[in-house]
Amino acid sequence: MAARKCADLCDQSFWEDLLGCVSQDDGENPMGLHRTVLEWTTDDYNTVVALARRMSDYIEANEPDTLAFEWFGDEASGKVVWYQVYTNDEAFLKHAQNMAQIGLRDELQKVLSFERLMILTPITHSQVKEMAHQMDAVELKEIAGIVR
Numbered sequence: 001m002a003a004r005k006c007a008d009l010c011d012q013s014f015w016e017d018l019l020g021c022v023s024q025d026d027g028e029n030p031m032g033l034h035r036t037v038l039e040w041t042t043d044d045y046n047t048v049v050a051l052a053r054r055m056s057d058y059i060e061a062n063e064p065d066t067l068a069f070e071w072f073g074d075e076a077s078g079k080v081v082w083y084q085v086y087t088n089d090e091a092f093l094k095h096a097q098n099m100a101q102i103g104l105r106d107e108l109q110k111v112l113s114f115e116r117l118m119i120l121t122p123i124t125h126s127q128v129k130e131m132a133h134q135m136d137a138v139e140l141k142e143i144a145g146i147v148r
Contacts, residue, residue, distance in 0.1 A: 033067070033085055033086070033087065033121065033147075034084075034085065034086045034087075034088070034091075034092050034121055035083075035084065035085050035119075035120035035121050036082075036083075036084050036117065036118065036119055036120060036121075037081060037082065037083050037084075037117075037118040037120065038081070038082045038084075038114070038116070038117055038118075039079065039080070039081050039114075039115040039116040039117075039118075040079075040080040040081070040082070040112040040113060040114060040115055041077075041078045041079060041080065041112070041113045041115055042078045042080055042111050042112050042113070043078060043111075044111045045073065045075045045078055045080075047111050048073065048080055048108075048111055048112065049073070051104060051107055051108055051111070052071040052073075052080075054104065055069070055071075055099070055104050055108075056069065056071065058098070058102060058104070059095070062098065063091070063094065063095055063098065065086060065087040065088065065091030065094070066084070066085075066086055066087075066091060066095055067085040067086065067087060068083060068084065068085035069082065069083075069084050069085075069095075070082070070083045070084075079115075080112065116136070116137070116138065117132070117135055117137040117138070118137065118138045118139075118140055119132060119137055119138070119139045119140070120140055120142075122139075
């Protein structure tokens with residue numbers, strides 16, 4: 001799949017749809033956490049690093065229900081990965097709204113190209129399953145592990 005700019009993925013309807021896929025409790029997600037991994041590429045790694053730090057500082061100070069929002073990157077390849085964990089769907093939506101309101105979403109749209117979405121919690125909502133399919137999202141199934 002060709003890379004897409006963040007703008008293709010950051011409108012409100014995208015996040016509302018994605019919330020549906022990670023928030024419905026069907027008994028297969030006993031912790032109730034919403035976990036995703038997004039992979040991006042950039043030609044402006046230093047700007048992404050600066051934005052990542054600003055975003056992380058904002059999240060730490062203002063989003064107590066965002067349990068994890070980690071950035072990983074490789075400057076040589078321009079690869080950037082986000083790992084996200086939210087307590088519930090409202091926290092996930094609030095995060096997306098916050099990023100739009102403070103302008104960080106717009107800044108990220110200028111420097112990131114979407115590569116892949118991996119969903120680490122069960123997809124149960126049919127509309128979101130279709131959206132995930134259209135995005136070539138990967139729904140990974142838990143094999144084993146421990147989270148404390």
